[in-house]
Amino acid sequence: MTINTSIKKALATITFAMASFSALALSPAQQGMEIFTEVKKRDIGWGDSKADMQMILSNEHGQKSVREIKIKSLEQENDGDKSLTVFDKPRDVKGTAFLSFSHTTGADDQWLYMPAIKRVKRISSRNKSGPFMGSEFAFEDFSSFELAKYRYNFLGEEQLGGKDCFKVEQFPVDKNSGYTRRVVWVDKQEYLEQKIDFYDRKNSLLKTLTYSDYQKYPGNYWRALSMNMVNHQNGKSTELKWLNYSFNTGLTEKDFNRNALKRTN
């Protein structure tokens, strides 16, 4: 073999490799989008659910506070889900109920029933980015995942806690979001979110959310029974513990309107 032919061969190999790569490869944006299309696809069709949630708030000083709520959710096609939240603890807010129609874009519709004054108040605000019940979770961290809420950028693959994961950046579309971006780790096997880093408006790391204790429910729907949010800037953290998940409990639109708010007790 002469030097000349070996060079030709090498060149041919490189050219072929490059050609096949560009044909197969998607742009990082498309790749990220695809991963989350799969995430969403695997969680469609659950209908409605009920669950109890315990929220444990702690600060850097070691003070803790526990809040208990019940949540009913109704899946919506082509928009954010509807949810009804009833507060059990702390005692002074027992019976307070919160109804929310979340939307892919724009402000959510929200109503609060306050037993102390026996009134339903509609809340008009741009609070998506604000904290839920004083916790480290913002409203936008709770609301259902919709593909159109973000632009995507595939960052690569990474091992996380022994699982092979995709690492994808998400850029919120809504200008009222409190984040410039989120970095999400999704495991390759079940397409479940394992960890999210949140970057604030000046693109500094603000919070990290870690999902654990995933359980599989009938119909192949997975839910993490524990979610831990740590705020790196103020040293506070919030842990969510989910109990008594049940699906297809027969909830309908009627269970998610203003009148339903007062009936919760």
Added chain:
Amino acid sequence: MRDKIFNFTIRHPLWVILALVTFAMLAAAGAQKLVFKSDYRVFFDENNPELIAYDAMQKIYNRSDNVTFVIVPKDGNVFTREHLSALKTLTEKSWQVPYSTRVDSLTNFQYTYAEQDDLIVEDLVMDPLSLTPGQLASIRQIALNDPQLVDKTVSGQGHVSTIEVAVKLPGIDPAAEVPEVAAFVNNMRDEFLTQNPGAQVHLSGMVMLNNAFTEASMKDGATLVPLMFATVILIIGFLLRTISGTVSTVLIIFLSIGSAMGLAGWMGLYLTGASASAPTIILTLAVADCIHILASMFYEMRRGVEKKPAIIKSLQVNFKPVLLTSITTAIGFLSMNFSEVKPYHDLGNIVAMGAILAFIFSVTLFPALLAVLPVKVKVEPQGSSNMMSKLADFVIKKRRLLLPSVSVVVIALALFIPKNEINDDFVKYFDETVPFRTATDFMQENLSGMTLLELSVKSGSPEGINKPEFIKAVSDLSDWLRQQPETDHVNTITDTLKRLNKNMHGDDPAWYKLPDSPEMAAQYLLLYEMSLPYGLDLNSQLNVDKSSTKLIATFKNLTSQEQIDLAKRIEAWFAQHSPQYQLDLASPSFMFANIGQKSIVSMLIGTLAALILISFILAFALKSWRYGLISLLPNIMPAAVAFGVWGLIDGQIGMSLSMVIGMTLGIVVDDTVHFLSKYLHARRENNSDAKAAVHYAFGNVGSALWITTLVLVAGFSVLAQSSFKLNGEMGLLTAITILIALIIDFLLLPPLLMAIDNKKSKQHNSKAAANEFTPEPAA
């Protein structure tokens, strides 16, 4: 033995130079390890109660370092479409400030109102460019009537407003973080001014204060401090008329400072605001040591003695007093280890090392250098000692007049010491040429001061803040605070609760009052909490289990003493009116006030104690209780008189002035030791009477003492020109103290010695009794 060393030095000067310069270089290399800690935490023990309280407050709520933009619109009206739009843009940009956690301005104020059964929570200024005159008027009406906004975010006349950026510095590298924030906001201001010609922007707040401190010390460090060193060097050269002597002195100064700071680095010490003055103190010590040796050497050479024998003679004469001065100064500074403020331990240890190093260098390296370098002195029968001789004659002749008259002046001035108060006013540390000062003065005149106090009121039980009696207590505290003359503004959750109660009742003004059940309060707060956007939540006002709430009170610019008094008054009022709840007070400025007071007292007492201790050591060294006691006078009176003078001209003693006694300690002791030891030498060795001994002392050390004094007074007078009072006042009072020390040593000490010793010699003749340990020193 001593003479052997001297002779070796003179015979093999190059070896001595090589060995000592090598040692100095090795020691000085440690200086790279020195880290400057600007963090005020270094001033505290870990178990200091105030630090613990403050840390707890920071962890429970969010921290409150801040930058305040004070924005003046060009036409003096905040409420125009154009200006509100500019404000909104600047508010949004403020979220980009490094380490910012919250931004509060007029435009993003969360305004709540009722519309039938809806609660509307929105930015007070939503879309500024489309506002009608009617809407502008209504925004103005709302803003100027909201207790949360008026006098804090917007002035009562609506001509100035602020944007307050809360910043949480990570504290990993404070030396870099503060300038980073300052540079960013300065840049924002410049951009704003370009886009809004005619407007004005001032920058104030805690971060800017810290930055002004850093900038001012760096500016002085780059200009005035080098100028001060240059002045010292120039005047030495001018007075001694010798290039070689000056060069050698400068070398000893720098090697002493370098090695002491380097050893501190090797020992793992760090620099703080306190220990940063060590180099200047070591400078004074090295200058004094060298000038004594130079002056004696020149004295000999003028009399026609050859250079090398003159050096040896000078060393023989000066070794003991220089050693004594250095050891007592070192011990004096080591006694700072008893201070409860830690950075003063480091200062004491570094200066103690510097004192010993300056001694070692000036009796080895210094003569070696002089032996090598060309030194020429005109042989003249009458030199500057002639002037000293005349001064001695004058003092001896007028002793009966000088003793009472100088005593009266000294005592009279010292009586003004009580006119001083221990106090710090951080804003006034900067003169009007410093932008931070003008910004803060402007803010104070038009809006509010920058003294913040955080008040955490604890109910003692989870959800306790919802209880009507607790809310009432907090509301009463807020009302009382607002009545205090110092108060500019109070931010309290009780205003929010009143407003929400009104909103919940169709905005009926009659409902602008506190909710009357815990459920109501809790549910209002929940509703409100659920409506707020990112960064504007209640977490800075409520703790996680809602057992406590934090009020933020803004006061006029207060001195540290006023802050401490105010805090005591608040605590007393609350303990009387709401004894069932606990109140904690904290804030960065309050912490500074406390640290300031503590370290000032600690420093003043520490250095005073050191001076007394030194007099006792001198009693042993001079083998005479009597002269030990006498030495108390020239040791302590200079500081006493200087602070009396200060009481007359200013009367405020801050952190920087508390350093003055320490700064001058070495020189004051040097004056005392040299004069006394020469006097005693004459009395004991030469059996002179008191008058002859005074004459001898003047002739031998007089010119060295006055040259040292002149050099250092000139040097510190340069520092006194600083626009940064911390350095300026310290330089001024140090110069005054050094000058007074010389006056006392020349005009008061000799007449006193003569008065006492004449009396004693009469007694001695009649009774043959002495209260000295041994009559003669072992020379």
